[in-house]
Amino acid sequence: MLVERLERFFQRREEARRRDYFYVTEVAKCPRQIFYAVKGFPRPPLDGQTARRMALGDDVHRRIVNALYSLGLAVAAEVPIPENGLFHGRADAIISLGGENFVVEIKSVHPYQFDQAVAGPRRDHYLQLQLYLHYFDLQRGILLMENKANQELKEFLVERDEKVIQETLDRFRNLHRLIFGEGRLPPIPDKSDWEYDQCRYCPFREFCLRDATEPPQDTLEERDTVPSEGAPEETPPEKEGSGKERPAPRDPPPEDGGMEEILLFDL
Numbered sequence: 001m002l003v004e005r006l007e008r009f010f011q012r013r014e015e016a017r018r019r020d021y022f023y024v025t026e027v028a029k030c031p032r033q034i035f036y037a038v039k040g041f042p043r044p045p046l047d048g049q050t051a052r053r054m055a056l057g058d059d060v061h062r063r064i065v066n067a068l069y070s071l072g073l074a075v076a077a078e079v080p081i082p083e084n085g086l087f088h089g090r091a092d093a094i095i096s097l098g099g100e101n102f103v104v105e106i107k108s109v110h111p112y113q114f115d116q117a118v119a120g121p122r123r124d125h126y127l128q129l130q131l132y133l134h135y136f137d138l139q140r141g142i143l144l145m146e147n148k149a150n151q152e153l154k155e156f157l158v159e160r161d162e163k164v165i166q167e168t169l170d171r172f173r174n175l176h177r178l179i180f181g182e183g184r185l186p187p188i189p190d191k192s193d194w195e196y197d198q199c200r201y202c203p204f205r206e207f208c209l210r211d212a213t214e215p216p217q218d219t220l221e222e223r224d225t226v227p228s229e230g231a232p233e234e235t236p237p238e239k240e241g242s243g244k245e246r247p248a249p250r251d252p253p254p255e256d257g258g259m260e261e262i263l264l265f266d267l
Contacts, residue, residue: 012045078091114147114148123193
């Protein structure tokens with residue numbers, strides 16, 4: 001009686017819109033997936049369960065940021081990075097502890113990923129934080145994780161790594177030139193550093209299998225509109241029979257999602 005109505009209520013279609021920049025949250029994504037996102041290719045509708053899960057993640061961010069303000073630690077929240085031609089993004093918070101400012105990234109993660117994060121954070125989360133450290137010119141950041149199952153907290157103090165930052169910026173400058181300068185679809189990437197098989201969950205899989213370079217005709221009218229920040233992070237169906245796949249990395253955990261683990265308020 002209610003479930004079907006509620007699923008329809010929460011389901012939403014992601015608008016297909018073109019842009020000429022990358023999001024910080026795309027830093028570890030497949031370059032072909034990024035190509036299809038920035039070119040305005042359509043995504044499948046977001047099912048109700050996924051939409052509700054994302055809303056819970058937003059609630060976690062608000063609750064923790066409000067707590068940081070109440071503790072007198074937060075300097076700013078949802079802080080846009082300085083304007084540049086490569087990345088757009090917003091840091092969850094900037095806090096001040098002991099006279100030093102830190103970027104704080106808040107992640108609500110699946111219990112499996114929470115338990116697996118023993119030595120350090122997930123690669124994509126780490127790279128996102130490195131970019132924020134670069135754009136805000138800060139030396140250290142904190143990745144704060146909340147377990148979706150029981151609200152347990154875990155955190156990592158992350159030092160700025162200039163080598164990682166420059167490698168990441170160079171990689172995306174090259175990707176920007178390839179996509180926007182030359183108008184080319186990136187080749188199938190080396191998947192050896194993927195933490196899970198992104199192809200398996202890619203919303204653009206059908207286009208990638210065909211090496212499509214232009215979105216379907218019925219989405220062209222939306223292509224020149226710039227979207228708001230933050231497309232959802234996909235948990236992406238495995239490509240089969242394309243003839244160009246490398247051996248896939250291990251499957252991801254059920255879903256989203258030198259460093260030392262620290263207690264946030266003991267700095």
